[in-house]
Amino acid sequence: xxxxxxxxTLNPAPPTALDPGEGLSExxxxxxxxxxxxxxxxxxxxxxxxxxxxxxxxxxxxxxTLTEEQKDQVPQALRVWLRYxxxxxxxxxxxxxxxRTPPGS
Numbered sequence: 001x002x003x004x005x006x007x008x009t010l011n012p013a014p015p016t017a018l019d020p021g022e023g024l025s026e027x028x029x030x031x032x033x034x035x036x037x038x039x040x041x042x043x044x045x046x047x048x049x050x051x052x053x054x055x056x057x058x059x060x061x062x063x064x065t066l067t068e069e070q071k072d073q074v075p076q077a078l079r080v081w082l083r084y085x086x087x088x089x090x091x092x093x094x095x096x097x098x099x100r101t102p103p104g105s
Contacts, residue, residue, distance in 0.1 A: 032062060036056075039055045040059055040082075
């Protein structure tokens with residue numbers, strides 16, 4: 001890294017990618033899930049689909065690491081939004097093949 005005359009770094013090292021929730025306490029993990037879902041909602045309201053998808057994926061990954069008791073501490077409105085957006089706009093959790101009636105029958 002380079003330093004200027006004041007001793008501050010000019011090119012800081014890029015942040016390392018951590019596993020979701022690594023090093024967070026139980027309460028911090030729940031707060032982070034709520035923060036990520038709220039951030040995804042604000043990106044959705046701003047019509048930033050790429051940003052919404054990124055934050056929703058982060059929130060879903062971290063939410064998946066929570067226990068059932070911890071999941072109950074996440075506000076229901078946020079859980080519903082995460083599930084609704086996940087399934088409706090970003091695809092179902094499991095691929096379900098629907099049998100459709102062929103056209104013209």
